[in-house]
Structures are given as structure tokens and as C-alpha cells.
Amino acid sequence: MLKIIHFSDIHLSAPLGSPSAFFDKRFIGYLNGAVIRRHAYRQERLEKAIPMILNEKPDVIVFTGDATTCSQPGEFEKALNILKPLIDSKIPILFTPGNHDCYVKDKKCTDALREFRLALTGSEKAPDKFETPECTFLIFHSAVPTSPVLSCGYFSGESLEFLKNECAKKTKPIIALTHFPVVKVEKGISGARRKLYGAESVREFVDSGDIDLVLCGHIHKPYEILDFTGRGEICAGSLTKKGIFRKIIYSDNMFHVENIYT
Secondary structure, three states: EEEEEEEEOEEEOOOOOOHHHHHHHHHHHHHHHHOOOOOOOOOOHOOOOOOOOHOOOOOOEEEEEOEEOOHHHHHHHHHHHHHHHHOOOOOOOOOOOOOOOOOOOEEEEEEEEHHHHHHOOOOOOOEEEOOOOEEEEEOOOOOOOOOOOOEEEEEEEHHHHHHHHHHHHOOOOEEEEOOOOOOOOHHHHHHHHHHOOOHHHHHHHHHHOOOOEEEOOOOOOOOEEEEEOEEEEEEOOOHHOOOOEEEEEEEEEEEEEEEOOO
């Protein structure tokens, strides 16, 4: 049996730490977080979830991105401080950055993300792979800085080639980790603004059964699109907005998902 805890989109906020932040996308993101989202996204829900996650004694912890509101170093520092008990537990933590973690090209922000991922997971590689006796986890980084009106991602050719090679030598179930949904497709302007470009190519591997399960975030309302064996796509939703994380158990060749509320 394999037990996975999956959470996402905690969107921690901190004051703008650089004068240059007042002249790029960070200023808009900070205002959105400080004014519009301040009461909806509650840090105490994350703080309450930490001992609950540890009490579950999972084999793997999956965090599918958006640790921050606008990729400020102070936000990453705050996230590390809250997540420290998970890091100290030595339970493997798998992380893929979200679009808010890759908000701008500012070097201090990109360095802070790299240091955050290294402190959280011990790895800077993307794409990356993690093995357990039961499953193979493939971790994809598809978030890039975009204009203020976009929150989309791009699945690179390198990631697709990596995925093809791993599926070709598959010997056990593959779980793909992305921030952006692959199976669920949003329509209209909102869908175009928030989509994962290249998702169609990845979705073919889900449809063929080469990818058994996609774990994602980005959409703040949790959902699952699963067949009778539990294969498909699970979105964790936003822990700090919805007060929810997921427990996924793989046993007897089936995936079982359970909601846990803080």
C-alpha cells in the first residue's frame, strides 16, 4: 500500500520586498492578495493542516504549487517556516511550482524559488522523477512568467520527451505531477487565460493508460475525474481557501481518494 498526501495553492503573502516590485506584475498580485483575497485565503488553515498531515504518516507528500502570491522572497521564507515540520519529518516531499511561484523574471524572485524548492525537496531538477516500490512519480515544471492578464503554463518539448521515455519503459503505475490541469479543460476566455499549453499531448498519455494518475492544483475548487480504478486526474484545490487536502491510497491496483478538512 502507498499513502499520498496531496495539497496545493496555499498563496502565502508578504509585503513587497523590492522597489522594482511596484512597477511590474507583483504590484497587481500583491493588491489582489492583500485586498481581494485577504479574507478568503487563510493561513491558519495551512497551519492547522501540518500536524494533521504528519498524523496521517504518509509515504509521500505532494505539493502542486502556488506557495506564494507573487513569488516574493519573503513569501517563500514564510512558506518554508510553516512547512518546516514536514521537511523535518524526512517524509519525501514532491513539489512543482505554480504560476504564482514563477510570477516575474526578477532574479531575486527566481533565486528564491530555486532555494525554496531545494530546501523543500532536496532537488532543483525539472522535469524530475521519484520512485517508490509501488509507483513512479514524474514531476513537471510548466509555470513561466506571463503578462498581468495571463496565468497559463507551457509544457515544454523537453518535458514531453522525458514523459515519452519514461512511459516507454514503464513497469508500474505512473503518477504525473503538474500545477496545471491536464484532463479538465476550461472553456471560454477564462480557459484561454489559465490553460496549460501542450496539455493535449500529455492528455494522450492519460487516455492511453500510460499515465495512471495526474495530481494538479491551479483550480481552487477541488475536483476529481476518475474511472472505476481511481485513474484519471485529481485537483487538490486551494488548502488555504477551501480548507481541504487529499489522501490518496494505492492498493490492489486501485487508487482511492479521501477529502480531509482542516
